Amino acid sequence: MLSYRRSRALGWLSTRRIVFFAFVMLTALVLRVMDVNPAVAQSRSVTAWKVAESPGLDPDSPIWDEITALTIPLTAQQVTAPVGGGTVPSVRVSAAHHDQTLYVNIEWTDTTLDDGSGAPEEFADAVAIQIPAEHGAAVPAVCMGQADGAVNIWQWRADRQHGLDQLGKGSDFVDLYPNTDELFYPAQRAGNALATPGAEVVQNLVASGFGTLEPASLGVVAGQGRHLDSQWRAVFARPFPAQDDFQPTFKAGVEFDVAFAVWDGRRADRDGQKSVSSFVRLKVSDKTAAQPTTGGSEGGSSTGWLIVLTAAILGFGAYAVFIFLIPKPAPSKEDAV
């Protein structure tokens, strides 16, 4: 009776073993190929290397060719209404600093260029960086911070970029409405920076919870974006010293937490309808980058294979536990028959 049961169980396990092992290996390989590794994301970091020349705001500055970007996975925002996003799987982030100014270059794939907000149904592509407002304090909630932990947000929007690019090229409105003024733009008159023409491309904002986003100091963060071959690239630049209480002071040799968000205008992404990352570490290095450098300290190819190996070992471990530690259920009468 015993030998019958045992041989039957082993037969079942040997088939399962192959399937299970294959599944583990396949999953690990897929994660590797897609460079998606949510579990390790928190421990990864972007290094802002010291560079000899300013990269400026040009997203295609040759300086960025010398720094390998770290790929950071994004997921749909599902914490608060309105939920959404999830169509942009990742951003590739590289960073540098020069002359006490931090530069961050974010690249992401978006096959459609949406840089208008002129129609009621038009929404612009956008990207944002979020940093805890107070450096060294407990890390606030990654979703817009919390009451006792504000976050500083820099948002670049394609429609604002487009609007600024068009400035000075003439506008129909000027000819059509020669006598209009601020009085007839209530949002502008109310001091809404979003409604003010000619304002900077990057909005410097602060939030301490859902629905609390407010403008912070103006003229603090510069930026520029471009869309080429289905790729957006946007560069942010901010001087190291903080201009107000709602942003951290950067310093070489210090690490900061940063998170990223991307909006796909074509999918009507706006507000909470966005693809978001969790916090990763931003290391402001006091070293000059070697040639070529890696932007992500754990972003090299060896890390990926390490993941494959770890997954495989974990898989075997789970299998071993399954085989030897979990007692088999007693056979039912039907089994014995």
Place this chain on the structure above:
Amino acid sequence: MAQVHNWQLGRDMRYRFEPGKPERQFAAVFNINRCIACQTCTMACKSTWTHSPGQELMWWNNVETKPYGGYPDHWDVKTLALLDEANPGGQVWDGDPVENVRAPYGRFDGQTVFEAADGLTQEAVGYLPEEREWKAPNRFEDHATKFPAAGVSLPEHDGWFFYLARICNHCTYPACLAACPRNAIYKRPKDGIVLVDQERCRGYRKCVEACPYKKTMYRPTTRTTEKCIGCYPRVEGEDPLTQGLPMEPRCMAACVGKIRMHGLVNVEADGTWTNDPTHPLYYLVHEEQVALPLYPQFGTQPNIYYIPPRWVPRDYLRQMFGPGVDQAIERYTRPSRTLLALLQLFRASQRIIYSFDVEEGPKVGELVVGGEVIEMFNDTAVGFDESGGEIVRVDVEEPIFERPGKLNSI
């Protein structure tokens, strides 16, 4: 999420916020039977508030021809379809109209825009109209359902259309307000007027998506959303003409057809109207029940009421104004002495009327309506301001003046 009472539905319903009790509620009654679609209201609003760059497609007040017209295109049909999709066959009423301020039209057993929403992507079921849908505000003007060769006769015309004048309903439970993730929309405690804070708005257009009446509108030149402000400076008495006294909004005051009666009503904590039969709006909505809310089933408890057009097929009107339609048309067609007198007060003054009285006059004639004889009296309707001072008095019988031919100077 809170449970609030919606008296137009005769039941409690789910809403994002606890109800607040405004000191008074902005409200109005539009008598559709009188509207000639002259668009004077539309232009009065346009020339006052929305004449600037980026507001070209923005008509806070509009008059559309039903059943085909709509601004934006087919706004009501689309929202009704969304609700029907969410609750197939379930959008029904139970009961008949009764005199009950908490449930005057029976009970709505279907789902409101809030109840049909998932609460994750949307606070209220809705859609975002595209630019082209805002571009023809008076499309299908004067289009009748058909032109019967034999003509038409009451009680229901075989071929029909009617004009629907619309502004923001300054709802008691606004969907725009519930949908704004930034809490940039608020309802004024003073008069219940719903406003968009132009400093906080970031142009996400969740309100445009959520408002079932589509009365919040995006302005690309400021990247924010704007809406009817209820001419609040006039309601506050800021217009120099009335020397500090509350005044009707521009669209109401400009109404050529005298279809509009505007006012501020007292409300209770549960959103119902305070019993006050001397208030002209309370009298029309609750005493006579001749004025009905527009699409009450949406659940926002809108505050613009309509006396339904008496020649239109009742099933269409019931869908638009709820189960009170038959009774409203019956009472409007054979008006009581008080109602007939009160109807003369529409557009008699630019100042807001807080109460009215009817002084009885002599019998001046008889009318036959539907085979029934109705006596007519030349009563006088008197409108009073907030402190009881007389603003205006109007007789039922309109005075006639004959101009001598010799003195014709025109």
